[in-house]
Amino acid sequence: MTTSSHAVPASEPPPLSGPACQLCGAPAVVHWQRRLTKEEFTAHLTWEQERRDRARELADPQYPAPDFGPLPTPQECTTSVFACAAHAITLDAAALVHRDTCTAPSPSGLTGCDCTPESPPAREPEPGASGGLPPAWSSGR
Ligand SMILES: [Zn+2]
Ligand SMILES: [Zn+2]
Numbered sequence: 584m585t586t587s588s589h590a591v592p593a594s595e596p597p598p599l600s601g602p603a604c605q606l607c608g609a610p611a612v613v614h615w616q617r618r619l620t621k622e623e624f625t626a627h628l629t630w631e632q633e634r635r636d637r638a639r640e641l642a643d644p645q646y647p648a649p650d651f652g653p654l655p656t657p658q659e660c661t662t663s664v665f666a667c668a669a670h671a672i673t674l675d676a677a678a679l680v681h682r683d684t685c686t687a688p689s690p691s692g693l694t695g696c697d698c699t700p701e702s703p704p705a706r707e708p709e710p711g712a713s714g715g716l717p718p719a720w721s722s723g724r
Pocket of ligand 1: 668
């Protein structure tokens with residue numbers, strides 16, 4: 584038998600299909616959320632409307648028409664912005680939803696951005712945070 588099987592191990596394909604930095608195209612390592620611009624939201628609405636129309640066409644007429652609820656509003660829609668390590672904004676900034684006018688990642692505003700991100704939703708006090716518990720409730724050590 585001279586079956587010369589290739590000795591190359593099946594290596595995993597490089598993650599070329601993953602998200603890329605929107606500034607330089609390098610593989611993205613971080614992402615954050617941004618509101619849709621008017622054009623993006625209009626396109627999103629059009630897409631959503633077409634999706635619903637198609638679903639209604641394909642729906643079985645024996646059953647009630649599918650109910651999709653109200654169309655999305657700009658307040659409900661965000662899009663992901665991807666960036667490589669070199670063009671990432673700060674972790675604090677990435678935790679917030681940015682304005683539709685935000686230009687990050689931008690070469691002139693590294694680690695920052697030019698918008699005022701929306702303030703985060705009010706946080707629930709963390710359960711189990713120290714304070715308030717009677718001594719017998721702590722686990723001893
Ligand atoms: Zn980059
Ligand atoms: Zn921003």
